[in-house]
Amino acid sequence: MANHCKTCGKQFEEMNEEFCSKRCKREYLKTLEKKLDDVFKNDPGHTKRLSKS
Numbered sequence: 001m002a003n004h005c006k007t008c009g010k011q012f013e014e015m016n017e018e019f020c021s022k023r024c025k026r027e028y029l030k031t032l033e034k035k036l037d038d039v040f041k042n043d044p045g046h047t048k049r050l051s052k053s
């Protein structure tokens with residue numbers, strides 16, 4: 001059985017990892033952070049609502 005890297009899709013043998021390399025892991029987290037950033041940026045009403053309470 002082999003895993004597929006979540007970032008580049010490469011197949012690898014490491015069972016306890018979701019990524020083929022630390023670089024791919026970092027890349028994945030970076031993309032995730034960026035996505036969350038975009039969500040907040042594109043939804044200013046949500047942040048306003050939160051601060052108003």
Ligand SMILES: [Zn+2]
Binds near residue numbers: 007
């Ligand atoms: Zn990879």
